[in-house]
Amino acid sequence: MKAVTIEQGDTGVTVREVPDPVVGPEDVLVRTLRVGIDGTDHEVIGGSHGGYPAGETYQILGHEAIGVVEDPNGSDLQQGQLVVPTVRRPPPDGGTNAYFDRGEPDMAPDGSYVERGIVGAHGFMSEYVATPAEFLVPVPDSFAEYGFLIEPISNIEKAIEHALATRSAFEWTPESAFVLGNGPLGLLAVAVLTQDAPMYDQFERGYCLGRRDRPDPTIEIIERLGATYVDSRETPVSAFKAAHEPADLIVEATGYAAHPFEAITALAPNGVAALLGIPDDWTIDLDAGRLHRELVLENKALVGSVNSNIPQFERARDSLTRMPEWFLDELVTGVFEPAAAPEAFADDTDAIKTVIEFDTV
Ligand code: NDP
Ligand code: ZN
Incomplete structure (x- = not known):
């Protein structure tokens, strides 16, 4: 064959x-x-x-x-x-x-x-x-035609499930979601999070990070999905909160190694960031004390996520139906x-x- x-x-x-x-x-x-x-x-x-x-x-x-x-x-x-x-x-x-x-x-x-x-x-x-x-x-x-997208969507479903699970010990009422990355995984995450579905309709406002000039088809998709495009060259993740609003949920899909740490600052108190990117080794300078303190004093969480199980594939099938x-x-x-x-x-x-x-x- x-x-x-x-x-x-x-x-x-x-x-x-x-x-x-x-x-x-x-x-x-x-x-x-x-x-x-x-x-x-x-x-x-x-x-x-x-x-x-x-x-x-x-x-x-x-x-x-x-x-x-x-x-x-x-x-x-x-x-x-x-x-x-x-x-x-x-x-x-x-x-x-x-x-x-x-x-x-x-x-x-x-x-x-x-x-x-x-x-x-x-x-x-x-x-x-x-x-x-x-x-x-x-x-x-x-x-x-599009069923092959269930596998990548299932990776997003898992990341969101694990992120929400970290917030399940208290009453969490998230409103804003910020997706980092406008590659296929990031765009699918925006499509999942902007859906009118029981698990997701809590996110009233969506944002998606990229680093491209307009016109660009991914920016058009982000905006047509009802989300706001954020250009990291003008508004780095660490400046997102001041420029827009603190994010309750962040889904990282850039593989850019500074983003998980910048995300701590972009999160609202009690917020959570799910990390999907898989970078190579990459050394950065950061104020570890400030980030450590912020995670603790503001009850924030970072959670890594890879691959997915059968229930997450089934949820992805439902999400794909709604796209x-x-x-x-x-x-x-x-x-x-x-x-x-x-x-x-x-x-x-x-x-x-x-x-x-x-x-x-
Ligand atoms: P891509 O590389 O296609 O997409 C990444 C996107 O992020 C690109 O569009 C890129 O923009 C953008 N980006 C990168 N750095 C920055 C930055 N500093 N500012 C703004 N935008 C930035 O990857 P995929 O969408 O396929 O996957 C995303 C990540 O998730 C990858 O690291 C991949 O390995 C990983 N992955 C993880 C899985 C898991 O289960 N954990 C499953 C599948 C993938 P531009 O194109 O303009 O450079
Ligand atoms: Zn894959």
């Missing part, structure tokens, strides 16, 4: 034939429809994140997928059902794994999981994928066939989110 891979020693993707997946007794065979590309894929290609499956000279890329059940293989799923796979799997050496057993693979420490398309396992950028039914989330037929069609059309700037994968991965400043389409329903 056709697959998009990174070969050991290469710096760009390859489109090649690979063996069809081996369908184990527990596995469902899925025909791939679309697989999204994100910054993590670029880090895997660049070698700064992830790693090859044991004994392989190549890795099939991709972890944001939507597919259709080709062979349910005795599971409860029906042939033709649309599904989204989760990313983490137990390591191949087996043994018991309490994190997976209790449905919390997203909380497993490094070394006690592999990630499909990222670390130690092949990804989903191939015509077919085999995986156990327990790692497949059924989605409606209408999700063939306006125009937003999804503007966010996904390129749909490429597998042969054009190198183009889909190219650095293009006008692109927001690109996707490889293997098949349609």
